[in-house]
Each structure stands twice: as C-alpha cells, then as structure tokens.
Amino acid sequence: FFFKQKTAYEIAQRLVGSEMCIRDRLCVHGGLSPYVPSLDHLRTIDRVGEIPTQGPLCDITWSDPDPKVEEFETSTRGSGYQFGHKVVEQFLRINGLQQIVRSHQLVEKGYEYVFPDKSLLTVWSAPNYCYRCGNIASVLNIQENMSKVFDLFASVSDSSKCVPYKNMVPYFFQPLS
Numbered sequence: 001f002f003f004k005q006k007t008a009y010e011i012a013q014r015l016v017g018s019e020m021c022i023r024d025r026l027c028v029h030g031g032l033s034p035y036v037p038s039l040d041h042l043r044t045i046d047r048v049g050e051i052p053t054q055g056p057l058c059d060i061t062w063s064d065p066d067p068k069v070e071e072f073e074t075s076t077r078g079s080g081y082q083f084g085h086k087v088v089e090q091f092l093r094i095n096g097l098q099q100i101v102r103s104h105q106l107v108e109k110g111y112e113y114v115f116p117d118k119s120l121l122t123v124w125s126a127p128n129y130c131y132r133c134g135n136i137a138s139v140l141n142i143q144e145n146m147s148k149v150f151d152l153f154a155s156v157s158d159s160s161k162c163v164p165y166k167n168m169v170p171y172f173f174q175p176l177s
Contacts, residue, residue, distance in 0.1 A: 023146060024098040031102055032083050032091055033059030034072045039095050053079060064105050065114045065122070085115045092119060101140065110138030110152045128155035 021027070021039070035056045036042050045056050052058050062080030066073075069084035076082070088100060100120045107124045114120045127137035141149040 021097070024096070025101055025142070026095070026097055026099075027101045028060050029102065030059070030061045030080060030104045031063035031065060032072075032081075032087055032100070033063060034081065036060065037091070037094060062104065065102075065120050067114060085117075085119070088115065088119050106133060106135060108133075108135045110136040111140065111150055123150075127153055131155075 026039070033056045036045070036059065041056070042060070045060070047057060051061050059080045062077065063075065064077070064080070064082055065088065066082040066084060069082050070086045072081045072083050072087060074081060092098065092100070099118065101123060102120070103123055103125065105122050105124070106126075106129055107122050110125075111121060111123045114122060121140075123138055123140045124135065125137045125139055127135065129135055136152050136154055138153070139151045141151060143149060
C-alpha cells in the first residue's frame with residue numbers, strides 16, 4: 001500500500017494518542033490524567049493534530065507512574081503528570097478494568113510491573129535506547145486465554161546493522177555509483 005505523505009503523518013499523529021481496551025486491560029502510550037476519570041472521557045479526546053503541551057491528550061501521552069506518589073503530581077519531565085497506585089486503583093475500579101498496559105518509560109528488562117499488585121505494566125520496545133542505555137526490549141503478546149507472553153530482545157550488533165549490497169533486490173534499490 002502506498003500512502004500520501006500527509007496521510008502517513010496523520011496516522012502517526014493519532015497512534016501516540018490512541019488507546020484500546022483488550023477485555024479488561026487499557027493500553028495507552030503514557031498514562032493517566034486528572035482530567036480523564038473514565039473511558040467515556042478518554043473517548044471524547046480529539047486526537048487529530050499536534051500533541052498539546054497540556055491537557056488530557058498531553059497527559060495520556062506523557063504521564064508516568066511513580067510508586068512514591070499517591071495522587072497526581074506535576075511531572076519532573078515538564079509535561080503530563082506523575083501518578084501513583086491510588087490513582088490507578090480508582091481508575092480501574094471506576095472503569096471495571098484489571099490492568100493498565102503502557103509504554104513511554106524506559107525499563108531495563110523490557111517490561112516492568114510498577115506496583116506490587118501488577119495493576120500497571122510498562123512495556124518498552126526500544127533495545128539499547130539512544131544507543132547507550134544497554135536495556136533489553138520486549139513485545140507483549142496477549143493470548144486468547146488472556147495470558148501474557150513477553151518476547152524479549154536485545155539490540156542488533158554493529159556488525160549486523162548493514163545489509164550487504166549483493167543481498168539487495170535490484171528492482172527496489174538503485175545501484176550505487
């Protein structure tokens with residue numbers, strides 16, 4: 001499929017602010033917002049356009065959990081909030097959910113349950129983030145029976161990063177001069 005550049009850009013803009021529920025799990029990029037107490041509120045957020053520097057879309061994109069925080073606190077990152085276990089418990093209870101699955105925050109082992117009751121899970125899928133963190137990455141697969149399987153992977157070694165010219169398909173790639 002070929003997309004016009006504008007269409008691909010619009011799709012990318014919507015992905016970060018998107019959310020989905022898989023049975024009793026909410027999947028978001030960042031986290032929760034004090035302005036979004038329910039899934040109904042979440043569904044009303046306009047996700048077309050740039051992510052604003054404040055407000056609900058900013059919060060669900062950039063907010064992070066913090067085990068040392070109970071309620072919402074201004075984020076040290078300068079955008080969104082830090083939120084604690086009490087906020088997660090309340091959101092899950094109000095919305096009849098069991099867990100929040102999110103990304104946006106580097107975790108060394110590829111995934112991490114932020115709170116002891118496993119109510120919030122961070123999944124990180126960028127190995128060796130910024131080519132210097134040395135972290136493992138993971139992809140979460142939720143099975144039909146709702147069990148979780150984590151596919152863990154490390155970064156590609158430097159010697160494996162380039163594709164030798166002889167393996168390129170000439171139809172798609174122009175020869176180097």
